Amino acid sequence: MSELIKVKQQGEERCEGISYQNLLDEETIEVPAYLREDTNPYMGDEDISVDRWISRDFHDKEKEKLWPKVWQMTCREEDIPEVGDHHIYEIIDQSIIVTRTGENEFKGFINSCLHRGRILRDCDGHADEFVCPFHGATWDINGEFKGIPCKWDFSHLDEKDMSLPQVKVGTWGGFIFINFDENCIPLDDYLSPLPEHFSRFPLHDYYKGAHVQREVQCNWKVGAEAFMESFHTLETHSEILTFTGDANSQYDTFGDHVSRSVTPMGIPSPHLPHVTEAETMRDILELSGRMATDSAEGHEMPEGITARTYVAETNREMFSEIIGESLDHATKSELEDAILYMLFPNTQVWTGYHGNIVYRFLPNGDDHNSCIFETMILLRYEKGTKRPDSAEKNILRPDQAFSEAPEIGGLGPVFDQDDSNMAAVQKGMIASRKGAVSLASYQESRIRHLHQSIDKYLNA
Amino acid sequence: MTTTADSLIPATDITDNQTVAVTVEGKNILICKANGDYYAVDNQCTHQRAELTNGRIRNCYLACPLHGVRFDLRTGMPKGELTRVPLKTYPVSVAEDGNLHLELD
Known part of the structure; x- marks a missing residue:
C-alpha cells in the first residue's frame, strides 16, 4: 500500500x-x-x-490570520443586478460594500466613512452615490470622493487620498468573491480545480x-x-x-x-x-x-x-x-x-x-x-x-x-x-x-x- | 373611520417597479407597483422625512433615495439601522372600473 x-x-x-x-x-x-x-x-x-471549535483564542487567530487572507464568497452577481446595486458583506467585525460598478464590473469598498468612520451603508440596496448618513460626506459608486458639506472647514483634506479603500474582488460561477489581502494569490489559482470540475455546470x-x-x-x-x-x-x-x-x-x-x-x-x-x-x-x-x-x-x-x-x-x-x-x-x-x-x-x-x-x-x-x-x-x-x-x-x-x-x-x-x-x-x-x-x-x-x-x- | 378614494388613477397608468405620488384627503400618498401587485404607503421616509417618489423598487422593497433605507411594501417594515419606524401602508385595490381604490384610516 x-x-x-x-x-x-x-x-x-x-x-x-x-x-x-x-x-x-x-x-x-x-x-x-x-x-x-x-x-x-x-x-x-x-x-x-x-x-x-470552542476557544476564543482560536477564533481570534482565525480573525487575525485566516479571514484577512482567504478568498470568500460574498453574494451572487444576480443579487446586485444593476449598476449601483450593492450587498453589505460582513465577516466578524469587517464590513464591505460589494457594488456593481459596470455591466460586468464589481468593486468592494471598506464600509467606513473617511470622515468620522460611520459605516457608509447600513444594508443592501441601490445608490447612485454613497452619502454618509452622519454628515453627508459623499463618494461616487466607484469610490471617488465627491465632497462634504462645509468644504471650507476641510481644506486639510485636499492633499489626502480620499478614495474609498478597496478589497480585491473576483467572480466565478456567478458568485462574487473578495479578499482583504492585497498580495493574495489570484482567485483562479485559489479556486483550482473547481472551474474545471464545474465546466459542465455553468453556475453563472x-x-x-x-x-x-x-x-x-x-x-x-x-x-x-x-x-x-x-x-x-x-x-x-x-x-x-x-x-x-x-x-x-x-x-x-x-x-x-x-x-x-x-x-x-x-x-x-x-x-x-x-x-x-x-x-x-x-x-x-x-x-x-x-x-x-x-x-x-x-x-x-x-x-x-x-x-x-x-x-x-x-x-x-x-x-x-x-x-x-x-x-x-x-x-x-x-x-x-x-x-x-x-x-x-x-x-x-x-x-x-x-x-x-x-x-x-x-x-x-x-x-x-x-x-x-x-x-x-x-x-x-x-x-x-x-x-x-x-x-x-x-x-x-x-x-x-x-x-x-x-x-x-x-x-x-x-x-x-x-x-x-x-x-x-x-x-x-x-x-x-x-x-x-x-x-x-x-x-x-x-x-x-x-x-x-x-x-x-x-x-x- | 375609513375614507375611501375611488378613481384615483387607472391601474394601467402604473407599471412594475414604478411609483406615482397622489394627494388624498391632504395626505401625500405613494402608489407603488411591485411584482404585479399594487401598494400604497406614506410618501415620507420615516428616517428623515424625505419624499420617496424617486425611490427605487426591487423585489417588493422601496428604497429611499436619500440614504437608501429599504421598506417592505407589504408591511412597511424598514431594513437596516437608520430607522426602526415602519412606513404606514394603506389597502389598495383595483376597482371594477379599472381605477385604483384606496382606503385611508
Whole structure:
C-alpha cells in the first residue's frame, strides 16, 4: 500500500458494497474526467483538540490570520443586478460594500466613512452615490470622493487620498468573491480545480431559486463539517438509507482549498440488507428532495431496470423538459448522486443536473459559539426565456425549523436533522473531558483537510 | 373611520417597479407597483422625512433615495439601522372600473 494512500475507497480498508468508481464503470455514457478523479492523500489520524471549535483564542487567530487572507464568497452577481446595486458583506467585525460598478464590473469598498468612520451603508440596496448618513460626506459608486458639506472647514483634506479603500474582488460561477489581502494569490489559482470540475455546470447561467438563512448555535466549522461526510447518515438520517450508499461514498482532496464527497444515490446503504429496488426507487423520489419529482405515485419500474437507472432516466427526461435542452450527455451519477464540493474555508457547492445547492457558514459576528448558516438553490431555466429574478433571502428566526421554509422543499427536514446535531456538538465539545475529537481515517478526511488548510494560514 | 378614494388613477397608468405620488384627503400618498401587485404607503421616509417618489423598487422593497433605507411594501417594515419606524401602508385595490381604490384610516 502506498505510504501516501493508507486508506482509500478502493484500498484494503473499506466498507462492503459497490464503490463509486465501480458504479462509474456501469455508466453507458462517457464518464467525464473529473468524476474519475480519486485522490485522498493520507493526512494522519491524530486526535484534534476541541479548542479549534470552542476557544476564543482560536477564533481570534482565525480573525487575525485566516479571514484577512482567504478568498470568500460574498453574494451572487444576480443579487446586485444593476449598476449601483450593492450587498453589505460582513465577516466578524469587517464590513464591505460589494457594488456593481459596470455591466460586468464589481468593486468592494471598506464600509467606513473617511470622515468620522460611520459605516457608509447600513444594508443592501441601490445608490447612485454613497452619502454618509452622519454628515453627508459623499463618494461616487466607484469610490471617488465627491465632497462634504462645509468644504471650507476641510481644506486639510485636499492633499489626502480620499478614495474609498478597496478589497480585491473576483467572480466565478456567478458568485462574487473578495479578499482583504492585497498580495493574495489570484482567485483562479485559489479556486483550482473547481472551474474545471464545474465546466459542465455553468453556475453563472443559473438563477438563485431559493435562499434561506438561520443562525445556528455552533462554531462555523461545526456547521460546515456537518455537510462534509456521509458517515452521519446512518444515525442522523436513517430514513434515507434505502437509497443512499453512505459508507460507499468517495472523498477527495485537491490542493489546499478544494475537497469533494461523492455519495452514490439510488443504491441502498451497505448497512441495510434486503432492500428491494422498488423500495429504493420509491424512497429516493419521495424523500431525497433533489429528484425531478417528489412523488413515487404512478412510477412502476420495468422488469430488469435498477432503481439507480430508473431514477436517473426519470430525472434526465424531466430535467431536460424543464430546461428545454437535451441531457443525453449526462451520466447517471450527475443526474442523481450527491456530489458536493467545498471551497475553503466556508462555501460548499453541489454539481449535478438537479438544482445546485450551495451552503455557506459564516461566523456570527465576533461570536465563536454561533454561526450563520445559509443555503441557496441554483436552478436552470428554459433556454430562450427571461432569467427569473433572484430569490429574496428568507431569514428564519433562531427558533424556526428549516422545514418552515417551503422553498427548500425536502431539504428542510434533512437540515432539521443536521441542526439537531450542530448546537449539540458545540455544547458537547465544551463539556468534553477528553478535550479532543477522533476522526474516521477516510470518511472524515475532508474535515482533517479543512483543519490542515486552516493551520497553513494560521502558521504562515 | 375609513375614507375611501375611488378613481384615483387607472391601474394601467402604473407599471412594475414604478411609483406615482397622489394627494388624498391632504395626505401625500405613494402608489407603488411591485411584482404585479399594487401598494400604497406614506410618501415620507420615516428616517428623515424625505419624499420617496424617486425611490427605487426591487423585489417588493422601496428604497429611499436619500440614504437608501429599504421598506417592505407589504408591511412597511424598514431594513437596516437608520430607522426602526415602519412606513404606514394603506389597502389598495383595483376597482371594477379599472381605477385604483384606496382606503385611508
